[in-house]
Amino acid sequence: MKVIVTGGTGFLGLALTRRLLALGRLTGPSGRPEPIEEIVLFDAAPPPDRPTGLDNRARIVVGEMADRDQVFALADRDDLSVFHLASVVSGGGEQDFDLALRVNLTGMLNLLEACRARASCPRVVFASSLAVFGGDAMPPTVGDATKQTPQTTYGVTKAIGELLINDYTRKGFLDGRSARLPTVIIRPGTPNKAASSFASGVFREPLNGETCVLPVKPETMMPVAGHRTVVEGFLRLHEVEGRALGHDRAVNLPGLAVTVAEMIDSLRRVAGDRPLGEIRVEPDPFIERIVATWPARTDSDRALALGLPQDRGLDDIVRAYIEDFLPA
Numbered sequence: 001m002k003v004i005v006t007g008g009t010g011f012l013g014l015a016l017t018r019r020l021l022a023l024g025r026l027t028g029p030s031g032r033p034e035p036i037e038e039i040v041l042f043d044a045a046p047p048p049d050r051p052t053g054l055d056n057r058a059r060i061v062v063g064e065m066a067d068r069d070q071v072f073a074l075a076d077r078d079d080l081s082v083f084h085l086a087s088v089v090s091g092g093g094e095q096d097f098d099l100a101l102r103v104n105l106t107g108m109l110n111l112l113e114a115c116r117a118r119a120s121c122p123r124v125v126f127a128s129s130l131a132v133f134g135g136d137a138m139p140p141t142v143g144d145a146t147k148q149t150p151q152t153t154y155g156v157t158k159a160i161g162e163l164l165i166n167d168y169t170r171k172g173f174l175d176g177r178s179a180r181l182p183t184v185i186i187r188p189g190t191p192n193k194a195a196s197s198f199a200s201g202v203f204r205e206p207l208n209g210e211t212c213v214l215p216v217k218p219e220t221m222m223p224v225a226g227h228r229t230v231v232e233g234f235l236r237l238h239e240v241e242g243r244a245l246g247h248d249r250a251v252n253l254p255g256l257a258v259t260v261a262e263m264i265d266s267l268r269r270v271a272g273d274r275p276l277g278e279i280r281v282e283p284d285p286f287i288e289r290i291v292a293t294w295p296a297r298t299d300s301d302r303a304l305a306l307g308l309p310q311d312r313g314l315d316d317i318v319r320a321y322i323e324d325f326l327p328a
């Protein structure tokens with residue numbers, strides 16, 4: 001079978017692809033496990049050098065989600081599965097409304113239509129976000145059934161994406177699932193335009209011996225998940241029987257509700273004798289305003305009942321980052 005990973009050369013796209021290559025099989029539209037013959041990593045901005053850990057089953061295709069022909073060309077066989085991760089992220093969406101709509105809505109519709117055009121009913125896993133919740137109408141803990149009142153354009157596009165997944169599934173055009181992600185840590189490399197970027201930077205920069213300037217106060221609380229756990233969550237959600245999801249195809253992935261101060265404590269504990277760069281707090285009203293609209297805690301009972309994994313604690317997440325991304 002063929003697997004398409006949109007946003008495939010991003011943080012989670014690459015981690016997911018490496019894991020898919022190691023697994024070697026997935027449940028195909030036939031409902032049976034099928035060997036993965038090809039993984040296409042579709043991305044508008046791949047890195048200049050081919051990422052490590054990919055074998056010749058993985059092909060990088062440079063392209064733009066908003067380009068219908070490019071997206072249709074990807075879905076060129078019926079034995080297909082899709083992980084849709086390409087997206088304008090939260091801070092980026094606030095800065096450029098038109099871009100957010102073009103990529104996150106038009107781009108997603110192109111992909112769903114390309115799947116609909118196939119004779120099969122491909123499984124599609126959509127990377128949604130807890131940013132579908134927000135604002136003063138939101139309860140302190142959000143669950144799968146909490147009303148969606150997003151407070152960013154990004155969150156609105158993700159909420160619409162979830163509804164589209166439900167409706168294309170209801171119509172039998174595809175077999176969709178939406179994974180509502182908490183903030184995923186620890187992103188390697190350089191910061192991105194996500195308003196939550198500091199939740200990775202607070203670990204990454206000090207471990208690189210660099211200064212981290214925190215745009216939020218240490219008591220800020222948010223749900224986070226480690227990158228390995230989120231990748232396993234995507235895979236599990238792909239493999240779950242559609243019947244087990246019913247009409248509501250969007251699932252809150254399990255997160256840990258932690259404060260920024262707890263992140264710093266965990267970093268110091270795990271780093272031990274490693275020298276660490278300085279952490280300085282300089283609140284940024286633009287970021288604080290966005291973060292304040294997000295949920296602090298999530299209820300993930302349904303995800304856990306479906307067998308999706310949960311991190312044991314922050315220390316494991318920091319150790320996984322050191323193992324996966326820092327030189328030995």
Ligand SMILES: NC(=O)c1ccc[n+]([C@@H]2O[C@H](COP(=O)([O-])OP(=O)(O)OC[C@H]3O[C@@H](n4cnc5c(N)ncnc54)[C@H](O)[C@@H]3O)[C@@H](O)[C@H]2O)c1
Binds near residue numbers: 007042044063065184
């Ligand atoms: N990482 C998180 O904390 C987090 C939290 C909630 C939701 N999500 C969602 O998970 C998904 C993956 O997140 P990530 O952290 O890997 O993000 P990322 O920014 O590292 O990767 C996204 C990739 O999409 C690509 N892309 C962007 N616009 C595109 C376009 N128009 N056409 C083709 N490719 C395009 C980018 O080049 C990038 O490589 C995204 O949909 C994001 O909204 C992530």
